[in-house]
Amino acid sequence: MLKVGLTGGLATGKSFVGAALAELGCYLIKADELGHQVLLPGGEAYDGVVREFGARILNPDGTIDRKRLAADVFDDPERLAALNRLVHPPVIRREEEFVAKIAAREPGAIAVVEAAILIETGSYKRFDAIILAVCGEEQQVERAVLRDGSDPEVVRARIRRQMPLDEKRKYATYIIDTSGSKEDTLRQTRAVYNLLRSIPQCSSAS
Numbered sequence: 473m474l475k476v477g478l479t480g481g482l483a484t485g486k487s488f489v490g491a492a493l494a495e496l497g498c499y500l501i502k503a504d505e506l507g508h509q510v511l512l513p514g515g516e517a518y519d520g521v522v523r524e525f526g527a528r529i530l531n532p533d534g535t536i537d538r539k540r541l542a543a544d545v546f547d548d549p550e551r552l553a554a555l556n557r558l559v560h561p562p563v564i565r566r567e568e569e570f571v572a573k574i575a576a577r578e579p580g581a582i583a584v585v586e587a588a589i590l591i592e593t594g595s596y597k598r599f600d601a602i603i604l605a606v607c608g609e610e611q612q613v614e615r616a617v618l619r620d621g622s623d624p625e626v627v628r629a630r631i632r633r634q635m636p637l638d639e640k641r642k643y644a645t646y647i648i649d650t651s652g653s654k655e656d657t658l659r660q661t662r663a664v665y666n667l668l669r670s671i672p673q674c675s676s677a678s
Contacts, residue, residue, distance in 0.1 A: 473575040474582045474671060475598070479590040480605035481637050482630055483615035485650030485657060489605050490586040492661040498668075499574050503587035506563045511536050516562035524554055546633075560593060582668055591643045592635050600671070603664060604644035606637050607651040 478493070480486035487502075494500040510517040513534055521536060522529070529541045545552040571583045584603075590596045607615075609631060616627040641647060646664045650657045 473571070473579055474668060475571060475600050476582060476584045476668060477590045477596055477599035477602045478584050478586040478605070479588060479596075479602065479640070481612060481634050481640070482588075482627065483612045483619065484605045484607050484637070485615075485648075486586055486588075486605040488650065488654070488657060489603065489648055489661050490584060492658055493582075493584050493665060496662065496665045498582040498584045498665070499570075501567055501570050501583060501585045503563055503567065503585060506566045507559055508538070510559060510562040510566070511538065516565075517559045520558045521555065524558060525551075546630075556593065560595075564595070564598075582665075589635075591640050596643050601645040601668065602643055603646045603648060604637075604640055605648050605650050606641070607649065611651055 476498070478486055478490050480489075490500050490502070509515055511521060512518060518536065521541070525541060525544060529536055529544065531537050541555070545555050567585055571585075574581050574583050585599070587595065590599075590602065596602050609628075612631055613624050613627045616622050616630075617624055646667065648657060648660045648664060
């Protein structure tokens with residue numbers, strides 16, 4: 473069983489790479505989706521987050537307004553750290569449970585966990601390999617504006633608050649440059665997939 477982390481900066485194309493890896497046969501686990509689940513009423517992080525941030529982050533139906541919560545921590549590192557302390561442990565537990573089930577069923581599988589801040593949180597240490605999706609900053613801005621309708625200056629501010637991609641490169645086993653065409657990104661992704669399949673831990677169990 474091979475456990476791979478997939479990360480990148482804002483709008484660097486990591487979800488596109490993740491989808492391509494899933495098409496090639498990897499099991500894709502999206503940390504962001506698990507984060508949504510643990511914040512739902514009854515989820516492992518719900519009560520703690522509401523206690524920490526107050527009723528102002530709630531929608532009328534009692535669900536957490538994730539945009540309001542994100543705005544609350546956007547420019548406050550201490551508040552962001554408090555949120556991460558509440559959300560990350562149950563997300564990691566869910567990841568590990570899913571990976572364990574895959575490993576029991578298919579020992580030669582490749583499980584890919586797609587997460588935005590694998591490196592910043594130190595979670596990269598839990599993986600056999602790290603894939604980093606990169607592109608130029610202006611491409612990040614253009615893609616985020618196109619995808620979300622965000623204000624370009626807001627996007628630039630978000631990028632400035634993230635670990636620089638050049639710093640993340642130091643932790644990456646494989647780098648996929650998504651600045652070119654989709655076909656070129658897919659070509660690089662297939663090449664990385666083939667390299668992952670050649671790792672003894674993966675190929676010997678398949």
